[in-house]
Amino acid sequence: MAGASVELVSSVKCFNGFQKVYKHVSKELNCSMNFSLYEPVKANPEEKFPVLFYLSGLTCTEQNFIQKSGFQRFASEKKLIVVGPDTSPRGCNLPGDSERWDFGVSAGCYLDALMEPWSKNYRMYSYVTKELTQLIKDNFPNTGKFGIFGHSMGGHGAMVIGLRNPDLFLSLSAFAPICNPTQTEWGKDVAFKNYLGEENRAKWNIYDSTEVIKSYDGPERNILVDQGDDDEFLNTILLPQNLKAAADSNPKVKVNLRMHPGFNHSYFFISTFMADHIEHHAKILNA
């Protein structure tokens, strides 16, 4: 088997499969990275499964999702490999990378940074779309059908990456995604300002899923988005109504935005609707 190698860190049986964690040296990020991988048991050695990528939110590692979301029950039933990368480069010790919970370490924003000192390591967009997908192709036999979903910052990542790479990611959904970061204080004053720079303002829109939808002209997409209406970030950072409005103006993008009374931003919300998301992806990936 060709390609870069991965090292198994842990493997634990969970439902009819194994929850594994691997590490590898990333060339895009210039550091060692962990990722989680759930692998259903094969009925025979030749059996292959689709691959669903999950992108986590601010402050997370690869652990939160595998410990708290309960996805394994449904990935096991639907026979999907599920891969969960970390949320930023690790161990780079760049100046200022650990001063804020919403910037730097564990806040890589799934973009390719243009500004110093971030541009050598903070390349999570290329990491997910090129390096990690290739690593999975090289090391884990699969059907070649990929999907992507995520939560919050990871919902933003999944939407941007999924919409900009429709041939690579056939299915797409998000939990409480950051939908329109160029219109929020976090985007304008923190993440995009520092990673991308004011002087590159023209390039911000390629990392804003509301803007990406406005100009989207690929194959028709059906996107499931779940959002709690008691989410503490709803009207300051997430802005799902902007995403929905953009989709309503583009016949190529259908966003099924489901507002859920009383739910907040936590994994208690995610776990409640996980079955529906796995079902959404399995329908497309197992078709």
Added chain:
Amino acid sequence: MAGASVELVSSVKCFNGFQKVYKHVSKELNCSMNFSLYEPVKANPEEKFPVLFYLSGLTCTEQNFIQKSGFQRFASEKKLIVVGPDTSPRGCNLPGDSERWDFGVSAGCYLDALMEPWSKNYRMYSYVTKELTQLIKDNFPNTGKFGIFGHSMGGHGAMVIGLRNPDLFLSLSAFAPICNPTQTEWGKDVAFKNYLGEENRAKWNIYDSTEVIKSYDGPERNILVDQGDDDEFLNTILLPQNLKAAADSNPKVKVNLRMHPGFNHSYFFISTFMADHIEHHAKILNA
């Protein structure tokens, strides 16, 4: 409403219910304690539900179970209140209470200690069977039907408490319980020795579920026990075969011991079989 009061710490919607955490001042333990409580949404204000108690294992607080087990999906479906106490007194700062992961803080062993300096605070048996159950009766309307289950040290607690209080706890199950602590190094040299004392050796058996089963003469019990065969504690601390042998010799106790190939001691194992346990309890408590 009479009785001691509880203070709400947090409440988060999860499935069709709310995952809450409360705190209260415990008279049995002489300290402030947290407990978790999952409360299904009521169809009408008068609707009442049974109560299922979950006892956690060594090193846990009330948080591990509510974040990692995925029980809320099934408690919501079956309409059960689920209560999860902490695993020991907190904040007492007794000499030596934080030197070992398997003794003292987060290792209360669900017994009433007889030895100094533990006997004033380490009264988890009375806390669960008397104070906490009364607190639930006083503060949360319910059908009066209680069940109990737990994991590891909490599986030991559930078995001992459930078998010794058959009129209070109608249903009983355990994940990877510590079954015969008087025959293990942890029991003989650490927990029972220090909490109960060598001079009280005759009283150890009331906190050993294998011994309790041998002399059990109450109403017939059907107990579900799940155990992974790749569990790192299987043959040193857990000893489920001793429990099964005792049950096989007592027609009043039926233990359905299910050995699961490849599973270890973690919440990945617990989450895999959670649906079966909630079903086991719901059948009895909702009858």
